[in-house]
Amino acid sequence: MPKPGFNPLVAELSQPPIPAVQAWAKAYDGAHGQLIDLSQAVPGYPPHPDMLAWLAEAAGSAALAGYGAIEGDAATRAAYAAHVSELYGAIIRPENVHLTAGCNQAFTVAAMAVAGPGDAILMTNPCYFNHETTLQMMGVEARYFDCTADNGFVPRIEDIADALDGVKALALVSPNNPTGAIYPPALLADIFAICRERGVWLILDETYRDFIASLSGKPHDLFARPDWQDNLIQLYSFSKSFCIPGHRLGAITAGPEVIGQVAKVMDNLQICAPRVPQYAVARGLPALGGWREANRIEIEHRANAMRAAFQHVTGWELQAIGAYFAFVRHPFDGLTSSKVAEKLARDYGVVTIPGSYFGAGLDRHLRVAFANVGAEQIGDVGGRLRMMT
Known part of the structure; x- marks a missing residue:
């Protein structure tokens, strides 16, 4: 048999x-x-003691034991939109935010929203291995361009330009995993521009942005561009800065059209992001900055x-x-x-x-x-x- x-x-x-x-x-x-x-x-x-207390309070809530909105609870989306707006000096609205069960899921649903079997997404070499295996499971071709030690493992715009043809998206991680390299704002602006010109999505994973060295300023000015929603999808994780990796909460910041496509995927994967950390993070974002x-x-x-x-x-x-x-x-x-x-x-x-x-x-x-x-x-x-x- x-x-x-x-x-x-x-x-x-x-x-x-x-x-x-x-x-x-x-x-x-x-x-x-x-x-x-x-x-x-x-x-x-x-985690901060207050974060633990908010998590405990939420875990004991009958209301939060039920399903939430697919895109995320309204209070958490609003708190995160306000935080991103302040950090980048731009106007980000709650409808630009979709919450996910961690940043790995954020990448998965974003990639599924823009690429399907037989399509290709471009990544750096070295790359974050979970991004690579996610694409392999989806039947999406992972293509690569090299980042090298002689440039501190920071991409060169000419290498990206040479590799963009025939891909649906370019996926970058800055600060980078695995190298730690931080991509300068001017370089990210150039990368965004060439992706815009070629009709390619820029998926930018900024999981580690909260740990950029002091006096570096905001990570980039992309959200200040009037056309940012046309081809930028930004990813983030609350795991590192709030010390809650076991609670699995991440976020996508993108245009409402992207958020609508992501919601279709999310409804089939998980229905909604975990609500207990959503409750805690909504309180922690304004309260735990120091x-x-x-x-x-x-x-x-x-x-x-x-x-x-x-x-x-x-x-x-x-x-x-x-x-x-x-x-x-x-x-x-x-x-x-x-x-x-x-x-x-x-x-x-x-x-x-x-x-x-x-x-x-x-x-x-x-x-x-x-x-x-x-x-x-x-x-x-x-x-x-x-x-x-």
């Missing part, structure tokens, strides 16, 4: 990478001190500690760093990034993600999520790298 088969678009995917990396970490015997987990991008500090800013300063402090940790390590090269991540070149000829990351975790208790998980030609690289641990632990990284070398 024949066995039933699986969807080949799913069956051909590799298993999720984070559990494999965590298995290496569990094998570490503590010989060099406490485990330093620089793998998954999670906040290394707890706390969030203090966390941004702490993450900047950790970034500086990571820079210092690499100053006296021979062979290892910190090629990009910003917001939550650093991208590191290892010194071992002939060893894959997976082998290096596994040995570093098992034998020296420093957990990273292999560069090869993020694209082709990246076997000399590791992703480091330095926001996960305090500056004191980060200071031990250099010593362990020297031991391995």
Whole structure:
């Protein structure tokens, strides 16, 4: 009797990478001190007590146990629209906002709204692996252009221009995952303009924007353009800045036409985003600005500690760093990034993600999520790298 088969678009995917990396970490015997987990991008500090109280209050609400609006609860959409308006110095209305169950879902529904089987979406190499696998499951072709160390892994406009033909959308992440590279506002303006000219959607994932270094100004001026709604779809996650990744809440900011298409997809995926974190975030956005800013300063402090940790390590090269991540070149000829990351975790208790998980030609690289641990632990990284070398 024949066995039933699986969807080949799913069956051909590799298993999720984070559990494999965590298995290496569990094998570490503590010989060099406490485990330093620089793998998954999670906040290394707890939510604000008020956020926890609002979450608890919402969890006990009978009203919030029911279905909400597909696009998101009105109060949360209004609070987030006001926040985005203030941050970017632009006018964003609640009808420009659609709430989702995390930013991975935001990308999924946005991609489904603009591309279908046989279409193509352009991404960077390296890229965020969940974006890549999402497209593969949808039957959408993922195309790539290279971002390189000699430019700090920031895209070059000419490389984008050369690769835009025949794609429905360009998907970018800034601050970038995995490299940490922050795309300058002027570059984003040029990218938006060329996408507009070519009739291509720009899907801009800004999950880590709250951790851009001080004195950088607003991330870009795209929302100030009168035509931004014609081809810009911006994505965001509340997980990092509010320290609530387990509650799964993200947001899309786009024109009402996009929001209408996304609502069709969302109604079939989940009906509505989780309502408990919606309630809490609607209160936290105006109330916890000072706390969030203090966390941004702490993450900047950790970034500086990571820079210092690499100053006296021979062979290892910190090629990009910003917001939550650093991208590191290892010194071992002939060893894959997976082998290096596994040995570093098992034998020296420093957990990273292999560069090869993020694209082709990246076997000399590791992703480091330095926001996960305090500056004191980060200071031990250099010593362990020297031991391995």
